[in-house]
Amino acid sequence: MKLTWYLKELKRKYPFTISGHTTIADTVIMTEIEHEGIIGYGEACPGYYFTETLDDSINFLSTVKLEQFKDPQDIETILSYVNSLHPGHTAAKAGVDIALHDLVGKLTNRPCYELFGSDPAMMPATTLTIGIDTPDMIRKKVLEATDFKLLKVKLGSDNDRQIIETIRSVSQQPLTVDANQGWTDRSQALEMIHWLKEQNTIFVEQPMPKDQWDNHAWLTQHSPLPIVADEAVQRLADVDKAKGAYHGVNIKMVKCTGMHEGYKIIKRARELGLKLMVGCMGESSVAILGAAAIAPQCDWVDLDSTWLISNNPYQDPVLKEGKIILSNQPGLGLQQHSNK
Numbered sequence: 245m246k247l248t249w250y251l252k253e254l255k256r257k258y259p260f261t262i263s264g265h266t267t268i269a270d271t272v273i274m275t276e277i278e279h280e281g282i283i284g285y286g287e288a289c290p291g292y293y294f295t296e297t298l299d300d301s302i303n304f305l306s307t308v309k310l311e312q313f314k315d316p317q318d319i320e321t322i323l324s325y326v327n328s329l330h331p332g333h334t335a336a337k338a339g340v341d342i343a344l345h346d347l348v349g350k351l352t353n354r355p356c357y358e359l360f361g362s363d364p365a366m367m368p369a370t371t372l373t374i375g376i377d378t379p380d381m382i383r384k385k386v387l388e389a390t391d392f393k394l395l396k397v398k399l400g401s402d403n404d405r406q407i408i409e410t411i412r413s414v415s416q417q418p419l420t421v422d423a424n425q426g427w428t429d430r431s432q433a434l435e436m437i438h439w440l441k442e443q444n445t446i447f448v449e450q451p452m453p454k455d456q457w458d459n460h461a462w463l464t465q466h467s468p469l470p471i472v473a474d475e476a477v478q479r480l481a482d483v484d485k486a487k488g489a490y491h492g493v494n495i496k497m498v499k500c501t502g503m504h505e506g507y508k509i510i511k512r513a514r515e516l517g518l519k520l521m522v523g524c525m526g527e528s529s530v531a532i533l534g535a536a537a538i539a540p541q542c543d544w545v546d547l548d549s550t551w552l553i554s555n556n557p558y559q560d561p562v563l564k565e566g567k568i569i570l571s572n573q574p575g576l577g578l579q580q581h582s583n584k
Contacts, residue, residue, distance in 0.1 A: 245279045245310040245347075247340065249288075249302075254528055254553045258385065261376040262398045262424045270526035271298055273305070274557075275339035277347050279316050284347025285578060287530035288339030289498050301336040304329070308340060316348050323504050334478065334501045341502025342534040342576070349575035356537040356577075357570050360507050366540040369566035371396035371420055372548045379410045386415045393566035394446075395419050396546055400426015404436065408443050420544065422449040425475060430459045434466055441468045447544070449494060449521075450474040461489045470519055472544075480505050483512045492519025492543065497531050503538060510541050524549045529558040533576040536561065536568050557581070 255269045275286035290301050307329050313322050326340050349356045357364060372392040374385050376399075389395060395415070399407060400423040411419070421440055427433040433451050440448065447470040452459050454476035464471045470491035477486050478499040486493050493513055495506045506522070513520050521544035522535050532547050539545045547568060550560045559579040562569040571577025 245277055245313055245316055247277050247308055247310050249273050249275045249305055252557060254526055255555050257552055257554045272527060273301055273339055275343045277310065277343040279347055282347060282350050284343040284350060284575065285530055286339040286343030287527055288335045289525045289527045289531060290335045296333055301333060304333040304336045316344060316351060319344060319348065319504060327501060335498040337501035338497040341504050342531060345503050346575040353574050355572055356575055360538050362538060362540040364540060364570040367567045368545045369393045370545040370547050370568055372551060376401050382407060382410045383414050386411055391563050397421050399423045412443060419445045420447055421445050423451045425450055425453045427451045430462055433463060437467050437469055445469060447472050450476065457489050464490055472521055480508050480512060483509055486518060487516045492521060495522045496524060497535050498525050503534050506538050510538060519543045521546060528556050529561060529578060533561060533578060536570060
């Protein structure tokens with residue numbers, strides 16, 4: 245096997261603002277693993293809240309030597325080797341993981357979701373994210389979201405209630421809320437959550453800073469809505485800490501090193517009685533379809549980034565009734581645009 249990669253800038257349709265951070269474009273690393281003429285495709289999207297830079301991810305990938313492995317289906321051994329090379333670098337490791345699973349799916353003539361025992365019929369509807377913006381732009385984005393049954397709303401600013409009221413002026417769709425660690429007072433956070441429940445909100449994601457475990461435990465105990473960890477729970481080793489502090493955890497390919505560990509998180513979280521969502525950063529269809537392979541085993545899905553970028557190098561996943569429809573094609577089921 246041989247690993248190669250190249251950079252791709254993915255441009256946002258609109259500037260994307262969350263609590264304390266604005267993104268116009270994401271430079272991702274497209275990975276490829278070749279074995280006996282078959283190529284598996286992956287993607288690494290370094291997240292804004294990680295310490296690793298794009299250069300760090302590139303330098304890490306240059307240390308990965310897959311030529312020593314003769315059987316791509318020995319996934320556990322290969323990914324254990326990749327993980328052992330250096331702590332962290334979870335996005336780069338996810339790029340290897342996704343490409344490896346795409347390759348194995350193609351070699352065995354199986355779609356990736358079959359490798360994890362996922363049932364496509366159990367796929368939850370995905371949300372479409374509405375970032376922090378002006379009232380006019382928020383209304384525009386909401387009115388454009390005609391193919392989606394759920395909206396995810398970014399809060400954590402000084403005008404949170406205005407954002408929700410703006411959305412409610414044009415839509416009554418159910419909401420999920422992500423404060424991205426933007427709330428600092430737990431009593432005020434709880435008051436806001438009670439109000440959000442009245443606004444037909446399903447759950448609240450990472451309301452307070454990730455290191456405030458006691459405050460999140462207090463919120464979880466008193467909240468009328470599920471509280472979901474994102475920044476606070478990144479890898480399998482973090483999941484046990486979430487018990488009692490959160491109702492559920494958000495799995496992302498870039499946080500947990502990919503599909504293989506993401507599936508392990510699902511199994512452990514279920515043992516602990518935790519809810520599960522699967523989310524994304526700013527990736528193309530490659531990483532989105534990787535996450536979608538395990539999404540039917542989760543309670544909630546937020547895999548919308550391909551609909552938020554303007555230059556996806558692959559076709560968007562098929563969407564029906566707000567749900568991603570998994571392809572029965574081998575591997576991820578990626579489809580090139582007809583003009584590429």
